[in-house]
Amino acid sequence: MNFAFNEEQRSLGETVGQLLSDFPALTAPDLSREQDDDAWNALAELGLFSLLVPEENDGVGLSLVDVALSVEALGAGLASPLVASTLIATELVKRFGTDAQKDALFGPLATGELKVAIAYTERGKGTDPEKLACAISGGCLSGTKIAVAGADAADRLLVVARNNDQASLAFVETGAAGVTVRQQDDLDPSAALCEVAFDGVEIAADALLGGGASDAPVNALLDLAATVYSGLTIGIANRMLETTVEYAKTREQFGKAIGSFQSIKHRCADMAVLVEAGRATSYFAFWNCAEDSAERAQTASAAKAYCADIARDACNEAIQIHGGMGFTWEMALHRYLRRAKVLESAFGNPAWHYRRVHAEAVAGREADATACRDAA
Amino acid sequence: MDFNYTPEENAFRMDLRKWLADALPKGWGETVFEPEEEEARYLFRRDWDRKLASGGWTGINWPVEYGGRGATLVERAIFAEEMARARAPESLNIIGQNLAGPTILHFGTEAQKKRFLPKIISSEEIWAQGFSEPNAGSDLASVRTRAERKGDKFIVNGQKIWTSFAQYSQWCFALVRTDPDAPKHKGISFLLIDMNSPGVSIRPLRQISGESEFNETFFDDVEVPAENLVGDLNDGWRIAMTTLAYERGPEDCLARQIRFKRELDSLIDVAGAMPMDDGVVSDDPGVQEDLGRAIVEIDAMRLVALRSFSRFLNGEERGPDASIIKLYWSHAAQRMNEKAIDILGAPGLLTGEDPEAVARGSFGMSYLQSKAFTIYSGSSEIQRNIIGERLLGLPR
Numbered sequence: 133m134n135f136a137f138n139e140e141q142r143s144l145g146e147t148v149g150q151l152l153s154d155f156p157a158l159t160a161p162d163l164s165r166e167q168d169d170d171a172w173n174a175l176a177e178l179g180l181f182s183l184l185v186p187e188e189n190d191g192v193g194l195s196l197v198d199v200a201l202s203v204e205a206l207g208a209g210l211a212s213p214l215v216a217s218t219l220i221a222t223e224l225v226k227r228f229g230t231d232a233q234k235d236a237l238f239g240p241l242a243t244g245e246l247k248v249a250i251a252y253t254e255r256g257k258g259t260d261p262e263k264l265a266c267a268i269s270g271g272c273l274s275g276t277k278i279a280v281a282g283a284d285a286a287d288r289l290l291v292v293a294r295n296n297d298q299a300s301l302a303f304v305e306t307g308a309a310g311v312t313v314r315q316q317d318d319l320d321p322s323a324a325l326c327e328v329a330f331d332g333v334e335i336a337a338d339a340l341l342g343g344g345a346s347d348a349p350v351n352a353l354l355d356l357a358a359t360v361y362s363g364l365t366i367g368i369a370n371r372m373l374e375t376t377v378e379y380a381k382t383r384e385q386f387g388k389a390i391g392s393f394q395s396i397k398h399r400c401a402d403m404a405v406l407v408e409a410g411r412a413t414s415y416f417a418f419w420n421c422a423e424d425s426a427e428r429a430q431t432a433s434a435a436k437a438y439c440a441d442i443a444r445d446a447c448n449e450a451i452q453i454h455g456g457m458g459f460t461w462e463m464a465l466h467r468y469l470r471r472a473k474v475l476e477s478a479f480g481n482p483a484w485h486y487r488r489v490h491a492e493a494v495a496g497r498e499a500d501a502t503a504c505r506d507a508a
Numbered sequence: 509m510d511f512n513y514t515p516e517e518n519a520f521r522m523d524l525r526k527w528l529a530d531a532l533p534k535g536w537g538e539t540v541f542e543p544e545e546e547e548a549r550y551l552f553r554r555d556w557d558r559k560l561a562s563g564g565w566t567g568i569n570w571p572v573e574y575g576g577r578g579a580t581l582v583e584r585a586i587f588a589e590e591m592a593r594a595r596a597p598e599s600l601n602i603i604g605q606n607l608a609g610p611t612i613l614h615f616g617t618e619a620q621k622k623r624f625l626p627k628i629i630s631s632e633e634i635w636a637q638g639f640s641e642p643n644a645g646s647d648l649a650s651v652r653t654r655a656e657r658k659g660d661k662f663i664v665n666g667q668k669i670w671t672s673f674a675q676y677s678q679w680c681f682a683l684v685r686t687d688p689d690a691p692k693h694k695g696i697s698f699l700l701i702d703m704n705s706p707g708v709s710i711r712p713l714r715q716i717s718g719e720s721e722f723n724e725t726f727f728d729d730v731e732v733p734a735e736n737l738v739g740d741l742n743d744g745w746r747i748a749m750t751t752l753a754y755e756r757g758p759e760d761c762l763a764r765q766i767r768f769k770r771e772l773d774s775l776i777d778v779a780g781a782m783p784m785d786d787g788v789v790s791d792d793p794g795v796q797e798d799l800g801r802a803i804v805e806i807d808a809m810r811l812v813a814l815r816s817f818s819r820f821l822n823g824e825e826r827g828p829d830a831s832i833i834k835l836y837w838s839h840a841a842q843r844m845n846e847k848a849i850d851i852l853g854a855p856g857l858l859t860g861e862d863p864e865a866v867a868r869g870s871f872g873m874s875y876l877q878s879k880a881f882t883i884y885s886g887s888s889e890i891q892r893n894i895i896g897e898r899l900l901g902l903p904r
């Protein structure tokens with residue numbers, strides 16, 4: 133048992149963090165996407181998109197745990213959510229792709245040529261994949277997704293849709309006939325949430341991930357996305373902690389640094405405690421996801437819900453502790469607040485994930501009790 | 509990062525699991541519970557400590573030469589997991605095993621280690637912690653209990669307060685003032701005091717739960733052999749900091765998590781069985797959400813402690829990050845204990861005396877007991893000062 137990252141994993145995370153800091157527009161006050169492509173290309177050049185691609189497909193063959201700190205850096209650096217969704221898609225292809233899908237997709241994925249957005253949420257629907265309305269019938273996909281981050285800049289969409297009464301994942305080209313993408317006007321325009329309408333879009337059999345034989349890919353998507361998003365949000369929380377502590381050391385009132393006032397100091401301490409608890413929860417989910425352990429679903433949901441809550445609190449505290457400065461456009465704290473909110477609601481909000489944790493724990497306890505009875 | 513275990517570690521786990529299955533009373537945690545009455549309960553816990561010791565399951569990561577089994581920190585973590593799984597009873601000799609033992613291991617003479625450690629491991633001797641005084645709580649360095657050197661003895665006079673388990677203890681480690689003229693941190697020594705010495709008296713204090721776990725302890729011309737000084741004269745503050753690092757550290761947190769997990773599992777079971785309208789209490793989505801969050805937090809306690817273990821294994825020193833662990837578990841446990849009462853509603857308020865009581869009234873009792881978590885082992889405010897100043901570098 134070892135709950136620490138190794139030297140390579142840490143240095144990879146630091147490199148990603150440094151690289152993103154070369155693109156100030158990502159975190160600047162104005163909500164612009166002007167450096168998104170440059171940042172993407174730099175990440176691609178670094179090889180980020182080839183890390184999860186298996187060696188036999190000419191990738192680096194790393195696991196989710198290897199990239200956990202890099203994901204955290206993507207969160208802290210407010211990289212486009214497309215980076216995360218493309219990594220999630222890559223991991224899904226690795227796990228479920230048919231040989232043909234791997235051959236077709238890993239090449240352009242690894243080089244960063246292929247940007248993948250994930251289309252999950254629907255208006256009037258919750259997170260339960262079985263209850264989504266988008267469906268493939270007679271080989272054609274119809275329905276409307278909302279809040280698809282980065283769909284307007286993506287080449288492919290990974291769409292959660294019912295097929296033969298089973299939740300499945302379909303790859304759809306954004307330019308395919310019948311697909312309409314509209315950028316929505318939302319709280320965080322830099323996340324580029326889009327509405328995507330599918331009007332009888334033809335879905336070839338080989339477009340279904342893994343051939344559409346089971347709902348395992350959708351369940352895995354939920355857990356992978358929850359885990360990766362926990363990394364993004366805890367990255368934001370830690371960035372808010374660092375920024376706030378720095379400000380509390382330098383800003384003076386009443387002739388002293390405000391960080392010497394206990395009401396400020398103690399809140400910084402509480403943030404530090406939560407960041408540590410969130411990280412432990414998130415990293416544990418990364419490991420369980422990477423290992424596909426029996427606790428994958430529970431730990432992923434735990435991390436998604438908890439880290440989102442922590443990021444939300446950290447953003448709120450950061451703004452309060454910066455005083456009037458915190459409320460200014462120029463200070464740019466609003467960028468983190470906005471992004472954290474968008475990430476929080478994607479792939480299931482905290483309430484949904486906490487309920488899932490409970491359901492999984494109850495199921496686990498029952499299984500354990502049965503195992504004990506059988507052993508006796 | 510790797511949560512897989514080696515074959516040796518798995519064997520360790522299976523050994524312990526099997527041992528626990530044999531050692532626990534039949535029906536333990538289901539039909540058989542700790543005695544209700546306080547003294548009987550503590551003696552039950554002491555007997556459990558002794559039973560654990562007889563199987564070689566106490567002080568497991570202490571060196572073999574002092575009665576331990578030289579277990580690794582990983583085995584220590586496995587130990588906590590298995591104890592939680594078996595819903596094992598709590599221990600009485602926590603202060604001996606978690607505080608006195610490690611402190612003596614760090615700073616004690618060879619003679620002190622040989623004299624004290626085996627009896628801590630066997631729980632033949634139970635220990636108390638004589639740190640706090642009426643005027644030295646958070647400001648611990650203000651202790652006034654005097655120890656004057658007379659020949660080969662110290663003569664101790666003064667009063668300690670909030671001394672947990674003093675009434676069951678054979679020994680107490682105490683912070684005493686040995687140089688009243690030195691600056692306050694520099695005139696303190698760390699002394700081991702036999703609680704049966706003439707001049708030691710204790711008076712139980714009643715707690716908000718109605719129990720009397722803690723006491724006032726009086727020292728009236730108590731003679732303590734000079735060989736019971738730990739470390740150098742007037743170097744007690746430094747030694748006390750090590751004691752506190754253990755008191756707030758990951759081992760302590762893991763041991764406590766066992767209890768909190770047991771309570772939470774019990775809450776989940778009760779909420780899943782207690783009728784409510786046409787179903788059960790935990791059919792309510794709000795209740796599911798609250799329980800889910802509690803599960804996450806109680807798990808995070810363990811994970812935070814394990815992260816600390818990994819830092820130690822990678823060569824880092826024990827430091828102020830112990831305050832993060834203490835601050836986290838104490839508040840998370842308090843929230844869970846409070847949620848339990850909220851979720852169960854009126855039935856959750858019934859005490860063990862009432863025939864309708866839920867889980868023998870244990871949720872109400874735990875709720876009351878949980879109020880101490882954020883006060884002892886250094887209050888939350890003190891932990892926040894430490895984290896703010898020593899970890900984050902904020903100015904004083």
Ligand SMILES: Cc1cc2nc3c(=O)[nH]c(=O)nc-3n(C[C@H](O)[C@H](O)[C@H](O)COP(=O)(O)OP(=O)(O)OC[C@H]3O[C@@H](n4cnc5c(N)ncnc54)[C@H](O)[C@@H]3O)c2cc1C
Pocket residue numbers: 394636637638639640641642644645646647669670671672673722880883884885886887888889890893
């Ligand atoms: C159940 C229980 C068991 C205990 N067992 C033992 C034991 O076995 N042995 C032992 O030695 N002690 C024991 N203690 C004592 C415990 O360590 C002290 O109660 C604790 O250190 C606080 O000291 P105090 O009670 O004097 O409170 P005070 O120090 O008077 O604190 C009162 C309030 O002021 C706050 N405060 C104090 N200083 C500051 C500051 N600088 N900044 C901000 N806020 C501050 C505190 O956080 C607290 O909220 C026990 C306590 C309890 C409740």
